[in-house]
Amino acid sequence: AQSVTQLDSHVSVSEGTPVLLRCNYSSSYSPSLFWYVQHPNKGLQLLLKYTSAATLVKGINGFEAEFKKSETSFHLTKPSAHMSDAAEYFCVVISGGGADGLTFGKGTHLIIQP
Amino acid sequence: NAGVTQTPKFRVLKTGQSMTLLCAQDMNHEYMYWYRQDPGMGLRLIHYSVGEGTTAKGEVPDGYNVSRLKKQNFLLGLESAAPSQTSVYFCASSYWSVASSYEQYFGPGTRLTVT
Numbered sequence: 001a002q003s004v005t006q007l008d009s010h011v012s013v014s015e016g017t018p019v020l021l022r023c024n025y026s027s028s029y030s031p032s033l034f035w036y037v038q039h040p041n042k043g044l045q046l047l048l049k050y051t052s053a054a055t056l057v058k059g060i061n062g063f064e065a066e067f068k069k070s071e072t073s074f075h076l077t078k079p080s081a082h083m084s085d086a087a088e089y090f091c092v093v094i095s096g097g098g099a100d101g102l103t104f105g106k107g108t109h110l111i112i113q114p
Numbered sequence: 115n116a117g118v119t120q121t122p123k124f125r126v127l128k129t130g131q132s133m134t135l136l137c138a139q140d141m142n143h144e145y146m147y148w149y150r151q152d153p154g155m156g157l158r159l160i161h162y163s164v165g166e167g168t169t170a171k172g173e174v175p176d177g178y179n180v181s182r183l184k185k186q187n188f189l190l191g192l193e194s195a196a197p198s199q200t201s202v203y204f205c206a207s208s209y210w211s212v213a214s215s216y217e218q219y220f221g222p223g224t225r226l227t228v229t
Binding site: 009032034036042043044046049051090094100101102104105106107 | 147149154155156157158159162164170172204212213214215216217218220221222223
């Protein structure tokens, strides 16, 4: 069975400073991993995905994540936070057959201080 | 190309009432899903379908039923609503390819309140 742990429920950074959102996963198989973002009262948007190609994955809006198998981690980073990055971020794993849905982390609420 | 759409966007029910949420996708995706989102819980899978005419239970299926009579539609039913089913419901669809690896496309959500 697969699982995802987002290590921080809330992260607060100042505008213009780096963002780090931490995610650890557990999977019996070689996983595919995703980061989704949800702005207030909105649906979910895919930020980036890892599907066993390059371990450093670049996504939209300047975000990137690095798959580290030895640490079972898939942390999300951005060099410089923008006010529009304030949102809920979900780390997600899919493994095994894949068609039977995603396993979501509980989410990290990113707060951007002016 | 509308992607994934959900009907209705908002609904208030009284305990014991029934309703059906409709999800439609125009991307010819094989797989469809229903999730619920509760504060601090992320999204949890209710039911899913791997093809027309097939459905399966997810993590939290109790109190819900689903049907996939047409490939493009996936219906979620609540036969007797309970306050514990107050939530935001998201539908998603996906397909498999080496590049996509079951990446899911989400609808805008339905906010349901049961009083």
